[in-house]
Amino acid sequence: MTETIRARAMGRPLERLDGRDKVVGQAPYAYEQQVTDPLYLHPVQAVIARGRINAIDTADAESLPGVVTVLTHLNAPRLTGDGDGDDRELWVLQSDEVHFRGQFIGVVVAETSEIARHAADLVRVEYERWPHDVELSADRDDLYAPDKVNAGHDTDTDVGDVAAALADAPVVVDHTYRTPMEYNNPMEPHATVAVWDAGGLTMYDSTQGVHVVRQRLAPLFGLDPGHVRVVAPHVGGGFGSKGAPHAHNVLAGLAAQVTGGRPVKLAVTRQQMFSVVGHRTPTIQRIGLGAETDGRLTALVHEVVEHTSRIVEYAEQTAVVSRMMYAAPNRRTRHRLAALDVPVPFWMRAPGEAPGAFALEVAMDELAVACGLDPVELRIRNEPDVDPESGRPFSGRRMSECLREGARRFGWESRDPTPAARLRDGWLEGTGVAASVYPRIMQTGNRAWVRYGPDGRYEVGIGAVDIGTGTWTALTQIAADALEVPVEEVRLRIGDTDLPEAAVAGGSGGLSAWGSAVVGAARAFREKFGRHPSAGDEATGTAPESPAAEDFSMYSFGAQFAHVRVHADTGEIRVPRMLGVFTVGRVVNPRTARSQFVGAMTMGLSMALHEEAVLDPRFGHVVNHDLATYHIATHADVQDVDAIWLDEEDPRSNPMGIRGIGEIGIVGAAAAVANAVHHATGVRVRDLPITPDKLFH
Amino acid sequence: MDASIRLRVDGQWRTLDVDTRTTLLDALRERLGVTSPKKGCDHGQCGSCTVLLDGRRAVTCLALAVAHDGAEIVTAEGLADGEDLHPVQRAFLEQDGLQCGYCTPGQVCSAVGMLEEVKAGWPSQVTEDLAGPPELDDEEIRERMSGNLCRCGAYPNIVAAIRQGAR
Ligand code: FES
Ligand code: FES
Numbered sequence: 001m002t003e004t005i006r007a008r009a010m011g012r013p014l015e016r017l018d019g020r021d022k023v024v025g026q027a028p029y030a031y032e033q034q035v036t037d038p039l040y041l042h043p044v045q046a047v048i049a050r051g052r053i054n055a056i057d058t059a060d061a062e063s064l065p066g067v068v069t070v071l072t073h074l075n076a077p078r079l080t081g082d083g084d085g086d087d088r089e090l091w092v093l094q095s096d097e098v099h100f101r102g103q104f105i106g107v108v109v110a111e112t113s114e115i116a117r118h119a120a121d122l123v124r125v126e127y128e129r130w131p132h133d134v135e136l137s138a139d140r141d142d143l144y145a146p147d148k149v150n151a152g153h154d155t156d157t158d159v160g161d162v163a164a165a166l167a168d169a170p171v172v173v174d175h176t177y178r179t180p181m182e183y184n185n186p187m188e189p190h191a192t193v194a195v196w197d198a199g200g201l202t203m204y205d206s207t208q209g210v211h212v213v214r215q216r217l218a219p220l221f222g223l224d225p226g227h228v229r230v231v232a233p234h235v236g237g238g239f240g241s242k243g244a245p246h247a248h249n250v251l252a253g254l255a256a257q258v259t260g261g262r263p264v265k266l267a268v269t270r271q272q273m274f275s276v277v278g279h280r281t282p283t284i285q286r287i288g289l290g291a292e293t294d295g296r297l298t299a300l301v302h303e304v305v306e307h308t309s310r311i312v313e314y315a316e317q318t319a320v321v322s323r324m325m326y327a328a329p330n331r332r333t334r335h336r337l338a339a340l341d342v343p344v345p346f347w348m349r350a351p352g353e354a355p356g357a358f359a360l361e362v363a364m365d366e367l368a369v370a371c372g373l374d375p376v377e378l379r380i381r382n383e384p385d386v387d388p389e390s391g392r393p394f395s396g397r398r399m400s401e402c403l404r405e406g407a408r409r410f411g412w413e414s415r416d417p418t419p420a421a422r423l424r425d426g427w428l429e430g431t432g433v434a435a436s437v438y439p440r441i442m443q444t445g446n447r448a449w450v451r452y453g454p455d456g457r458y459e460v461g462i463g464a465v466d467i468g469t470g471t472w473t474a475l476t477q478i479a480a481d482a483l484e485v486p487v488e489e490v491r492l493r494i495g496d497t498d499l500p501e502a503a504v505a506g507g508s509g510g511l512s513a514w515g516s517a518v519v520g521a522a523r524a525f526r527e528k529f530g531r532h533p534s535a536g537d538e539a540t541g542t543a544p545e546s547p548a549a550e551d552f553s554m555y556s557f558g559a560q561f562a563h564v565r566v567h568a569d570t571g572e573i574r575v576p577r578m579l580g581v582f583t584v585g586r587v588v589n590p591r592t593a594r595s596q597f598v599g600a601m602t603m604g605l606s607m608a609l610h611e612e613a614v615l616d617p618r619f620g621h622v623v624n625h626d627l628a629t630y631h632i633a634t635h636a637d638v639q640d641v642d643a644i645w646l647d648e649e650d651p652r653s654n655p656m657g658i659r660g661i662g663e664i665g666i667v668g669a670a671a672a673v674a675n676a677v678h679h680a681t682g683v684r685v686r687d688l689p690i691t692p693d694k695l696f697h
Numbered sequence: 698m699d700a701s702i703r704l705r706v707d708g709q710w711r712t713l714d715v716d717t718r719t720t721l722l723d724a725l726r727e728r729l730g731v732t733s734p735k736k737g738c739d740h741g742q743c744g745s746c747t748v749l750l751d752g753r754r755a756v757t758c759l760a761l762a763v764a765h766d767g768a769e770i771v772t773a774e775g776l777a778d779g780e781d782l783h784p785v786q787r788a789f790l791e792q793d794g795l796q797c798g799y800c801t802p803g804q805v806c807s808a809v810g811m812l813e814e815v816k817a818g819w820p821s822q823v824t825e826d827l828a829g830p831p832e833l834d835d836e837e838i839r840e841r842m843s844g845n846l847c848r849c850g851a852y853p854n855i856v857a858a859i860r861q862g863a864r
Binding site for chain 1: 716718719723726727730732733734735736737738739740742743745772773774776777782786789790791793795796797798799800801802805835838839840842843844845846847848849850851852853854855856
């Protein structure tokens, strides 16, 4: 167990420190960084899904007044390295090959964005078209098992004999569930401003991690990491897609090399984001549950088929949620991939857990119905004593409490389980529940410094970022408690690789990683300079060890409840109420934390009812590649969404006692809605999104 | 083709040359350095670029700058009076009606414009009684604000902020 810091500022609902700048719009995002005399970039994209560029004619584009140059694979600066592995996504303008539709095959550099865009349209390309394949199905003969799935999880696991257990089980639920291709769509599109001068490369980037951008890009450009600076003081959301640099970063870096030091600005358009910044793979999931008549699971099978791109393997860890959620003596999980000619998939909020929990938690609802049991009670009955596959004890597992507290607040006791039994004013009413989980992830290698300034304030520096998560505020609170001073005496500096090494804002582990390093730095500072430092005193520190982490299984848990109304004639689905109850360790800032939970639950609601990217198999592109046709929840869709949490701290996790909160809110949310729709209508929809047409058959 | 136009932005007259293809949004952000309105889609689909244009809320990505010579534009920055925030902005802070903040200036301008529309008696899709003045309940706020997307999902807090700011 690590020694925890005393909570004085932590736990207080401080207003966002960056809030004032944001409500007036003065907080500068990447594209808004003021640079001198910039040039504008507009990418040229491939309009075939697979093949080769035979000829590319840039003459018309280049003759347009205001165009500085057009870069293609024929004349772009060369990247360093072999362009293998994950770098294949970043291997931009280095060859004539096209691996997916929308791939960047050129870029116009021009005096204004209007000219650049016009010129990009004038670039003429002749292709040699090769047959492509973007269609995922569970019966493909080329499905394969990756070596590992995302976050380093095993691809398959087996415990006991599921075939025998399923054959013997008095109650069996065995179905296929599907989730579609989904897109993060942060409101701030990915954007970067790059300056290449004698000092190296500076990038103002919309990213979840300044250091990860530097680590990935420096070797590609043949630069020492010390000669790459990445700056991101404010980021307009990411939800995973900004967790690593993508092709546009490389495109900007290439272009910046040919402008004689003039800065270049590249804003990926909303439409382009559907090709080049990642997406969540579609999933086809078989869940097989075997149970006794009292609901106790004897077998749990979760087999997943999903896609990856042919050039870079990204294997979403969709079935891992089924490895630890419920007790069952016989269990099996599988991940199988089809490598297709699709854009490169990547992280989207709660990768693995979000689609996986949809399938598992709908299946559990089906089991509750099959056993004639209350779905809250069914889940409590299947609570494991220890992590069922690893055998390790949980550092804390209060899921039953979340379920009971949620049931109490939601008014669950009075629920009549009969489906399709509540018709009021033309609307069918129903309620649903699902469990939530997200692992505690601790990223290593973080450092921070503390400096005592002449103004009597402590400056605390670390290359963390705030993507809307509240880092500016919550990390200041942690720093204040680590130094045992009021928050007013702390001045936080983040979002710059000139600051010490920091992990990406991802895996709900940003604040854990950065906060731990800040605690380490504060302790080093106090050890060296005591309580009465002089101006200029400075100390650097790293995160203290958490030896307990090895011995425990650490997760956050939750329970989600949803009330839906379904129009009996049109199938329109409304969600008047959602409630989440979570247990996440300590909550550093209740105000920003509640927003994050509610925001993630809202994304879950959006996943349940709206989100679906439609790939056209003939052309290999996402047809609905904008916000008018790729629907996300808006004001009118979101009514009473609320989140609460159980009071606790998890001293085994880190010196703040926190486990992370950014993703758990989306996990199980879509299942709660789907289960409520079943309760309302009697129709079980097993493929997302739940659109009205699926309710009539 | 370029054209010279004048815009009154947050109380200040500015003269600028714009490409006739330049949107009002790009004119503000790229020519004048006024970056309070944000570009979330450039297609009128998200509301991030909302300002008050001649007193009414408008998405500036769908407006050509050259067509608005002489226009009066108020951005979220201009709604604040120096250090003093507009009551709606103050309420956004208090209710935590934002996370990443990227949709926020658009939400704020849209809310301020919307409140004026309600005051002027304009009905919405969900207004039941078309004869009387519309009553600003949460359903009305949500309906009228639905052109402003927030991927962070700050909607419930935004609605609470608008309710508070409207008082
Ligand atoms: S940027 Fe104008 S509506 Fe989206
Ligand atoms: S606050 Fe991030 S999109 Fe609204």
